[in-house]
Amino acid sequence: MATAPIEPPQRLxxxxxxxxxxxxxxxxxxxxxxxxxxxEGWELTLERVHAPGGRSSLVALVRQQGGTPAALKIPVPGRASALEGAALTVWDGWGAVRLLRSDEASGALLLERLQSGVSLRSLPEAKALLEAAGTVRRLWVPPGEEHPFETLTDHTEQAVTALRTADSLPRAAAPLIEEALELRRTLPAESQERFLLHGAFRQGKVLAGERAPWLAIGPAPVVGERAYDLASLVLDRFEDLAAGSGAAAATRRRVAKLADSLDVDRDRLRNWALYRAVRAGVRESAGGDRRRGELLLEFATWL
Incomplete structure (x- = not known):
């Protein structure tokens, strides 16, 4: 029985x-x-709706029969959450939050409770990158023979139209967009790696847990090469790099450090990071945040 009103958080x-x-x-x-x-169906007791929460689902903190804490996640329809449960099932708690139950009709997921207020972003950058690398390494497993996940080629296909029709960016961004389009075309075809990837990995999606120090949440699973996943860590906290001196050199050092620590090819990591920075910059600009979008495009030039 609910003990509090269900009001979607403002961030959602x-x-x-x-x-x-x-x-x-x-x-x-x-x-x-x-x-x-x-x-009622899962015999849960509602504590409260988690706020500020995320941007693609409502998360409620609940307790199971016997008092064990858990988190109930109800995704927004049409968002890339349909395969989250499938990925969590493959990982079975190894490096990621454990899936306790799922409901196909609503997309609802019952997850183990993590410390939602403590992510890797709370750590100093060097320590956060180290812990993030150790966490994402655990997620890179074979997806299985008849997996339901998209390949990187299919997953990135939807970005082509957005990149080609970007019309709110400075003319100087055109060469970057063309380079990103070419990388998107060639990179997936050149790689033979077929790992299950988190797809949206970053420090803010790694929370403190009890059965393991750090566990990933909120995957957008895709099958492909590890450099694609690692590229999002290159972009993580890019504002901090931009605010410091020698941003370009610091960015290249980050690429080298991450690539070497996880035995990933430096050039492929650099290329995927450039693609993801341009894609994110175009998306942010189209969404109305031109300052952030242009900073992401500038970040791409440092690579």
Whole structure:
């Protein structure tokens, strides 16, 4: 039985379209009912809705029968969360949060409770990168013969149109976009690696746990080469690099350090990092954050 009202956190509402339509609007209206159904069906007691929470799901802190803490995650429809449960099942708690139950109809996931307020971002950069590298290494496992996950080629295909139609960027960004498009075309075809990747790995998605010091959450799973996953760590906390002196040299040192520590080819890591920086810069600019978008594009030039 619910003990508190179900109100979506403001961060989640801000991430939705200004005037949600169709499935998203229906999901918001049905959210209290969806949560209540899972509370009753899985015999959970609601403590509170987690805030500020994420941008693609509502997370409620709950307790199971017997008092064991857990987290109930209800994803926004249409977001890239359908395969999260499948990836967590493959990892089975190795390097990632453990999946306790799932509901195919609603996409709801019942997860072990981690310390949501303590991520790797709370650590000094050098220590955070070390712990992040150790965590992501555990996630790189074979996906299985008949896995449901996209390949990198398919996964990045959707970015092509966005990159080609970017029209809110300075003209100087055009060569970077063309380079990113070429890298997107050639990199997946050149690699023979077929690992299950987190897909959205960064320091903020690694939380403190009890059965393990650090565990990953919120995957957007994809199958491909390790350098793609590691590239997101190259971008992590890029604002800190930009604020310091010698940003370009510091960025290249980060690439070398991460590549060497995980036995990943430096050039491929650099190339995937450039692609992901340009893709993120275009996305941020299209979403209205031109300052962040242009800083990401500048970051790409340092690589």
């Amino acid at each position: 509402l801000n991430s939705l379209p200004g005037d949600p339509e169709g499935p998203v609007r229906d999901w918001l209206e049905a959210l209290p009912t969806l949560v209540q159904q899972r509370l």
